[in-house]
Amino acid sequence: MERMSTLDAEFIHMEDGIGHMHIGTVCVFGDPPPSFDEIAAMITAKFHLIPRYRQRVRSVPFELGRPVWVDDPHFNLEYHLRHTALPAPGDDAAFCRLMGRIMSQPLDRDRPLWETWFVEGLEGGHWALIFKIHHCMVDGIAGIELLRVVLDLEVDTAMVAVPEPWEPQREPMGLMKVLDAWGGLATDIFATARGLPRAITHPKNTIRSTVATVRGLARFAEDLAATPRLSIEGSIGPHRAWAHSSASLGDVQRIRSAFGGTINDVVLAAVSGGYRELLLSRGEDADRARVRSLVPVSTRHDDGHGVPDNRVSTLLYDLPVQIADPVERLQVVHEEMSELKASHMAEAGEAVVTVGNFAPPMVVGPVTRMVIRAIHRLPQRSINTVTTNVPGPQFPLYCLGHEMLENRPFVPISHGVRVSTAILSYNGHLFFGVTGDYETAPDVRVVAVAASTGIEQLSARALALRKKTRSGKARSKSGAE
16 A cells, blocks of 8 residues: 555645546557457556556545555456547547547546557558556556556567466555554644755845745736636546647757757747737637646656655746747747746645645645636636656657657646647657647647648748758858958
C-alpha cells in the first residue's frame, strides 16, 4: 500500500464524469504488425517494472488520508489491452475520430487506471498503440519514462522475456489505512522539520527564498484576473475531438539560431499562431483577444524515486495571439517568458504543492469537488487553455523489432477550458496533439495545422535571413578586394 501525493490525488478529485483526467500518447509503427498475443506477452513481461499497472486506487475511510495504491486481486490484462482496426482506407480523419471516442470514455475506478489499444488498418500499412493512463499516475515526463520501459531501445530486442511471478498483496483494513496515512503525515512533517536548522543557520538564503516565493505567489494571483470572453472557454461535455500535426526539430533549431530563444519559446509562438487562426476562423477579433494558457513546468529531480508520479508546477502566460507576424510573435514570447521565469511563479507553485502535502485530506477532497461543481454553474475565465511541452527521447524506440515512427500526444481538457495542446518531441520531430470539447470545439484541427505551419514559416524566414547574411558578407568581401 502506498499513499498518493496531494497533487496526484487532486487529479482524482477533479474528475467528475465530464472532465476526464487521463492523458495519452499514440505510437505509430510501420511494417506488418505483430499479433495481439505478442503485444500481450510483451506488456506482461514488463509488469514487474511498472507496479502501478497492477494496482488500483482505494480511498481511506472518511477521507482521513489521501487515496492509496493497493494491488488488484482480480487483475486481468484482457480488460486493459484492447484490439481494434480502422475500416479501409484507414485515413487520418478516421483515426482522429477513433482517438476522440477512446479518450471520451472515463477509466474504470475499480481497476488499474490504464488502457492500451492495439489499432490496425492505418493508411500506408501502419499500425498503432494508444496508451491511455490516468493523470494521477504520471505527468508528461513520467509518462515518457514509462513508455521507455514498455517499449525497447534496441531493434533486435524481439524476444519477449519470461514474466516474473506475482502474487497480489492483501488490501489493508480501513483502520490500517487511516493509521498509515497519519503515520505518513507525521513522517513528512518530521522530514520537513529536519531542514529547519539549515534554514536558521543560513538566514539570508531563507529570507531570499521566502521573498521570491511570495513574489511568485503575488504574480500568480495577479495573472488570475478574468479575461474577456472567448469561444474557447466555457462549459464542456463528456466527448472529445482530437487532431494532430508534426514539425521538424531541425527546423526549430534553425529558428533558434536565427532569432534566438528556446525550443519552448518557438513552440509557444507556433501554438499562439494556432490559436490566432482558430479565433479568426470563428470570426472573433484575434487582435484584441487574450488567451491565457496554463503552462506546466517540471519540478522533477533525480532523487531515486522510481515510481511514476506527478511533479509539476505551473506558469500562467498570455499567448500573443494579437501578433500576426511569426518572427515578431517569437521575439515577444522569448522576452515575456524570460521575464515570467524570473518572477519565481514556478517556484511558488512548487512551494504550494509541498505545503499541500500537509493539508488535511478530509478538507482537500471536498473543497476540490465543491469548486468543480461551482465551475459547472459559472465557468472560470482565468485560464483559457493548457499548453504542455514534453521533451521525449531523441533516438528511436521499438516494439518487438518495429521502429516507432511517430509519437502523438493527448492532453485532457477541464471545466472552463475547451481546447488544450500537448507538444512532444521524439527522434528529430515535434508532434502536436490538440484536444477539444466535441460539441463546442470540434475544429481543433485548425490549431494543429496552423501550429506546424507556423514552424515552417519561421524556418523559411530563418533560411532567408541566413542567405541574406551570407550574401551581405560575400559583397563585403568582394568590395574589400
